[in-house]
Amino acid sequence: MIAVALAGLRKAFGGHDVFAGLELTVLERETLAILGPSGSGKSTLLRCIAGLETPDEGSVAVNGEVGYVFQEPRLFPWLDVEGNVAFAARTPQERARVAEVIELVGLTGAAKRLPKQLSGGMAQRAGLARALVRNPKILLLDEPLAALDALKRLELQAAIRDIVRLTHATAVLVTHDVNEALYLADRVVVLGGHPATIVQSQVRNGVPPIDRDEILRALGVRLDAGESARGEAI
Amino acid sequence: MVRFVLPVALVALWFASTAAGWVKPYQLASPGAVASELGTLFASGQLQSDVWASVERVAIGFACAFVLALVLGSLAGSTRAARLAIDPTLQAIRAVPSLAWVPLILIWLGIGEPAKIVLVAIGAFFPIYVSIVSGIEGIDRKLLEVARVLDTGRLKLIAQVMVPATLPQLLIGARLGLTQAWLFLVAAELLAASRGLGFLLTDGQQLSRTDEVLVAILLFALCGKLTDMGMYALERRLTGWADTATA
Ligand SMILES: Nc1ncnc2c1ncn2[C@@H]1O[C@H](COP(=O)(O)OP(=O)(O)O)[C@@H](O)[C@H]1O
Ligand SMILES: [Mg+2]
Numbered sequence: 001m002i003a004v005a006l007a008g009l010r011k012a013f014g015g016h017d018v019f020a021g022l023e024l025t026v027l028e029r030e031t032l033a034i035l036g037p038s039g040s041g042k043s044t045l046l047r048c049i050a051g052l053e054t055p056d057e058g059s060v061a062v063n064g065e066v067g068y069v070f071q072e073p074r075l076f077p078w079l080d081v082e083g084n085v086a087f088a089a090r091t092p093q094e095r096a097r098v099a100e101v102i103e104l105v106g107l108t109g110a111a112k113r114l115p116k117q118l119s120g121g122m123a124q125r126a127g128l129a130r131a132l133v134r135n136p137k138i139l140l141l142d143e144p145l146a147a148l149d150a151l152k153r154l155e156l157q158a159a160i161r162d163i164v165r166l167t168h169a170t171a172v173l174v175t176h177d178v179n180e181a182l183y184l185a186d187r188v189v190v191l192g193g194h195p196a197t198i199v200q201s202q203v204r205n206g207v208p209p210i211d212r213d214e215i216l217r218a219l220g221v222r223l224d225a226g227e228s229a230r231g232e233a234i
Numbered sequence: 235m236v237r238f239v240l241p242v243a244l245v246a247l248w249f250a251s252t253a254a255g256w257v258k259p260y261q262l263a264s265p266g267a268v269a270s271e272l273g274t275l276f277a278s279g280q281l282q283s284d285v286w287a288s289v290e291r292v293a294i295g296f297a298c299a300f301v302l303a304l305v306l307g308s309l310a311g312s313t314r315a316a317r318l319a320i321d322p323t324l325q326a327i328r329a330v331p332s333l334a335w336v337p338l339i340l341i342w343l344g345i346g347e348p349a350k351i352v353l354v355a356i357g358a359f360f361p362i363y364v365s366i367v368s369g370i371e372g373i374d375r376k377l378l379e380v381a382r383v384l385d386t387g388r389l390k391l392i393a394q395v396m397v398p399a400t401l402p403q404l405l406i407g408a409r410l411g412l413t414q415a416w417l418f419l420v421a422a423e424l425l426a427a428s429r430g431l432g433f434l435l436t437d438g439q440q441l442s443r444t445d446e447v448l449v450a451i452l453l454f455a456l457c458g459k460l461t462d463m464g465m466y467a468l469e470r471r472l473t474g475w476a477d478t479a480t481a
Contacts, residue, residue: 050383068383074376078398078475087394088384116477 003028003138003170004049008058010195011044017195018044021058024189024198028063028137031164031171033181035219036191042174045191046140049172064137067169071143073123075115075130082111085129094133101129104163121152125159132167139164139171146176157183178215190218263445268452271445275434285453287429288419291347292461295354296415300408302355303362310363311370311400321367328360333421340425350422357418358411365407369400402473409465416458431457 004026011018018041026032036042047053048060050068075084085102089095102111105125115123124144131139141160145153161184164171175181181188188210190200200218202210213223245265251257252264259267275281310320335356343349373396381395423432431450438446 052379052383066383070376070380072376074380076377076380076395076398077477078401078473114475116475 001028002026002061003030003063004172005061006045006048006058007061009048009055009060010057011041011048011053011055019197020195022195022197026138026170026172028170029168030187031173031185033185033188034172034174034191035176035178035181035188035215036196037219038176040191040193041196042191043142046142046172046174049138050140062138064170065134066138066140067131067134067136069124069127069131069139069141069144071146073115073118073120073127075118075123075126077115080112080114081107081118081126081129084115084126085133088130088133090134094135097133097135101132102126104132104166105129105159119152121148121156124148124156128160128163132163135167137170139167139169141171141173143174143176145180153177153180160184178212178219181215182210182212188215190215192218192220260442260444263443263448267445268448271443272449272452275446275449281449281453284430284434284450285457287427287433288423288431289457291350291354291422291430292412292415292419292457295351295419296358296412298351299355299358299411299415300362303359303366303407303411304404307363307366308370311367317367324360324363328364332356332360332418336421336425345426350419350427353422354415354418357414361410361414362404362407365403365410366400369403369407370396372403373399402469402476405465405469405473409462409469412461412465413458416454416461420454 002025004024006022006024009022009024010020022045024045034042034045044053046068048055049062050066051060051062052068075081076087079087081102082098086095086098089098099108099111102108105128107122107125107129110118110122113122115126118126124147128144144160145156148156157180160171160173163169164184171184173181173184185204187201187203189198189202191197192199200215202215204210216223248262249265252259252262252267263271272281275284306320306324309316310324311317332353336353339349339352343352377395377399378391381391386395419430420432420435423430424436427433427436431453434450434453435447438444438450
């Protein structure tokens with residue numbers, strides 16, 4: 001039932017604690033969105049889950065294969081889309097899935113293109129396909145849409161939502177876009193403070209229901225300045 | 235069109251000055267004399283033999299340098315310890331103008347083929363070595379992280395990430411190395427040779443045959459240009475994926 005469990009997580013860089021005793025549990029098949037000001041430790045959190053950073057204290061338990069999508073597509077420039085996706089395949093079964101996941105992200109027509117021939121949105125789709133080829137139980141997405149223009153972002157948000165539903169994956173999505181978090185997530189947490197803790201946590205369909213204003217306040221948005229503050233991506 | 239103006243003017247001047255007798259044939263042979271010398275050397279087979287001798291020395295010397303640079307460069311690029319063990323020494327050797335090794339090489343190896351090949355190899359080695367080390371150091375950390383997050387094995391990491399990522403630098407180094415190889419070949423063949431384009435140069439000089447000297451110069455230019463074009467074509471073919479201005 002539990003996909004990811006962080007307990008008493010401490011992580012410091014150069015004597016400066018990013019986390020000091022962070023607790024976080026992600027349920028299976030849940031989509032968790034993590035919001036927080038930049039520098040609050042969102043990427044560090046994902047990197048600890050993925051094993052890219054070693055915690056200084058505490059435990060990280062991950063139950064299942066992990067797929068990671070970076071903020072930049074990080075494609076190998078010498079491989080075409082197909083080659084980049086196939087790079088992640090280890091078994092014949094996974095290799096057989098390459099064409100399937102390329103279709104899933106809507107890149108079938110561009111499978112033979114090199115990264116330099118892709119638009120930003122297409123490159124990000126390719127990065128997503130690479131993360132999907134192992135059929136991961138847990139998908140970690142670190143601001144995957146931050147570099148895209150508004151329309152492309154909406155398109156890819158829908159694609160991510162469909163893919164997560166279709167693959168029954170657990171997803172942890174870091175974003176700085178409150179609307180994106182509310183659109184995609186079953187649960188939204190806000191990181192804040194030094195060292196960072198979870199300063200706000202809200203569940204969709206929970207009691208009380210999800211409160212956007214509370215999330216915005218937790219992020220330090222001043223709502224008394226009027227309606228204009230609402231709906232702004234922070 | 236404008237690119238042809240200067241060369242055509244120079245050749246015309248060459249024609250005019252030799253035809254009008256402003257310069258003597260022992261100072262500068264006429265274009266006709268150079269062409270006929272080219273024909274004579276070709277007919278006798280000496281031209282082919284000299285070109286082949288030079289190409290062979292460049293090829294062997296370059297190949298030795300390439301293999302050695304690949305091994306040492308990969309070692310120096312792979313771990314910090316290996317880097318510390320290898321690099322300072324090589325950088326110190328590199329600081330010596332390479333032709334300063336000539337007397338030692340001649341004392342150790344005499345004036346035969348090995349000395350020439352070693353000299354060519356010394357010339358070609360450093361550009362290749364330096365570019366491999368800097369190529370490995372310059373590999374995008376973010377791409378290495380992708381490999382890490384995918385638990386990529388060591389062999390696959392080397393073959394499918396490190397090698398292709400280093401290839402553009404390696405090929406640039408190889409091209410520079412090849413240019414250096416020709417440069418050092420001239421030096422080696424000028425010192426002592428009984429065959430080769432450098433021999434044609436010294437032979438022409440001793441006999442005051444400027445036509446022969448000019449034939450040798452033309453052939454050097456041709457060989458250098460052809461091998462450089464070959465290298466460039468290889469570079470374009472193997473690294474066409476690079477997102478650069480010329481691609
Ligand atoms: N490799 C690192 N070395 C030193 N400091 C780091 C490193 N990675 C992150 N940090 C620091 O840790 C803090 C959290 O960073 P990060 O997790 O990237 O934040 P976010 O993703 O929320 O913007 C920042 O203060 C950042 O400067
Ligand atoms: Mg970040």
